Amino acid sequence: AQSVSQHNHHVILSEAASLELGCNYSYGGTVNLFWYVQYPGQHLQLLLKYFSGDPLVKGIKGFEAEFIKSKFSFNLRKPSVQWSDTAEYFCAVNRGGGADGLTFGKGTHLIIQP
């Protein structure tokens, strides 16, 4: 069975700092990779996703993620965070061409201090 590991459960940064949230998955076949975000009081929503092509994927609100197949990683980055980025971030994976249910990591709670 596939699994997803998110390295940090809680991250606290100051505004304008750079962000990198780690995500590793365990599955040897073709995968689709996703980052979802849940802002306080809101629903889970998609930040970005990858299934093939350019391993550097750009998403909404200035976020990007890089798929490194050899490291089974899909880390999320943002060069300069804002207070409004305070949220919970989830990495998720499913098998390319296979079952469509997502396997999520435990999430990273990001707090941005003004």
Place this chain on the structure above:
Amino acid sequence: GAGVSQSPRYKVTKRGQDVALRCDPISGHVSLYWYRQALGQGPEFLTYFNYEAQQDKSGLPNDRFSAERPEGSISTLTIQRTEQRDSAMYRCASSLEQGAFETQYFGPGTRLLVL
């Protein structure tokens, strides 16, 4: 347009009672997914439907859990003889098309508390 809606938003029940959780997907969305999220964890896949057909129920924890989507739109997740360990946030999502790469749009969730 309207997003995914779920009802009730909160449900408190006594151990041993049956509960039914409803999901109303975005209009026209083909696929519908159910997840369960315990406190401090990520969502855990339960089951999903394409139209009215249940495609994968491998995530349902035991036979007390069942789901249906009889007309390919609204879905109900039923938990029979609830236990305290069933307490969690139950999330529903829908996607426009079937396929592993499709974006899943999530509803607000139903928070279930079993006393």
